Amino acid sequence: MFASTLSTFAVTVSVGDDGTANFTNAKFYILGSSNVTTYTSSSGTTVSGSIYPNDLCTVLSATGTYWKVSYPTSNGSKTAYCNKSNILNNTSYCKRISMGENTTVYTKSDMSTHFGTVYTTDTIYMLSPISSGKAQIIYPTSGGYKIGWIYAATTSSSTWRYPMDNYYCTWSSSTNLSWGNYNSNSSGRNYHVGIDIYGTSGKVYAAATGTVAAVGFNSSNGNYVVVEHRIGSSTVYSFYAHLSSYSVSKGNSVSAGQQIGVAGKTGSAATGVHLHFAIIDSLNSDGGYYGYVTSFSGNKVTYSGRTFYNPNYVISYNALP
Ligand SMILES: [Zn+2]
Known part of the structure; x- marks a missing residue:
């Protein structure tokens, strides 16, 4: 670990x-x-x-x-x-x-x-x-x-928080909010490399202070936002997918808790309205992050050359696993 x-x-x-x-x-x-x-x-x-x-x-x-x-x-x-x-x-x-x-x-x-x-x-x-x-x-x-x-x-300049208020997982009852869980809603043997959450207001907030690195739309992620952050000497990216809309542009500075969009079900959102939230070590500017891998356990997984971190760990410890 x-x-x-x-x-x-x-x-x-x-x-x-x-x-x-x-x-x-x-x-x-x-x-x-x-x-x-x-x-x-x-x-x-x-x-x-x-x-x-x-x-x-x-x-x-x-x-x-x-x-x-x-x-x-x-x-x-x-x-x-x-x-x-x-x-x-x-x-x-x-x-x-x-x-x-x-x-x-x-x-x-x-x-x-x-x-x-x-x-x-x-x-x-x-x-x-x-x-x-x-x-x-x-x-x-x-x-x-x-x-x-x-x-x-x-981590005082980038204290992490969950990106929605009153959040809950939309398909797993597990306390890890679906990180690493097998998703029976998805085809094949798929284990989740982010968390799927929703909160009462639907507002989506930046999970930490940073700079918007990409926004856009594609068929799998729908409307998405990527924000760049520093954790100690490391650069990481938080990823927000399936948004019904977003309200920031590439290059914008955002602070932890600042609203960046509204949760939705754009793209491939099989479980309905939710926020797919992930924390990743590198930027894919077209927003094409994978949400699933074949199988893994622990608080990070490397897939297709990118490392995905358990958001629950990063938010709890303000550090990378
Ligand atoms: Zn997801």
Whole structure:
């Protein structure tokens, strides 16, 4: 289900609720490029020594303002207390995040040295808001945790939503709104690479902010609109078919939730009035997207050189599967 490739550029993160990270046994490097003073106790009064910028340190206890840490010295290692503001970029920020891809973690915000890899399946907390395309995170490793930095982009400029209000699937009772379902209404062994929905008003909205890449009519899709979007470093296209009418033109900028048309049954709409909605990796300017493949499972399928993504996944995670 999850991509196994490493992201070369900013990974798309979906920022969730406030969380409480466990910092005990977290490996870290101090922020910045200056030595940090350590203290003999958690009161932070009597100086113990210094942590150097390239020392690999470990959190032993994370309570109060001065955290108990261990760090290397010329004779081995030392345990002392260090102000958590030298460890955390933002001492009051901790959000649970999910990521669209596995990505490289760096030791410091200069992003010069690799620290490891964080996987989409990990429980990850972001320890700072994204700034200059970077964010501090904590993630689990085999021996505890690591606090490091990733290149990240939020989806705030392209938060995804369903393209109709009060939507429901027009032919499948499944909670996946017909994605990947066998469609008995269609000839042959056909599995759906989009979702077929309808909503009470009939209004069809852009599912995310983007630019209209194509509009038109053909015999299978009827009146259709294609909108181009960015998700992190990827370009994707949302596709709206069988419209009774559309109200945008190629090149128009649209925002998430802006009405672009009205649902209908133009083209080959065997199940009656509905919106066929798909999310695809590449543009077919004549609108000739296929709605079905022979068989597949999971949240994406490649067919005839195009990748179709499960719209339910993209909308839920603001990321590609
Ligand atoms: Zn469909």
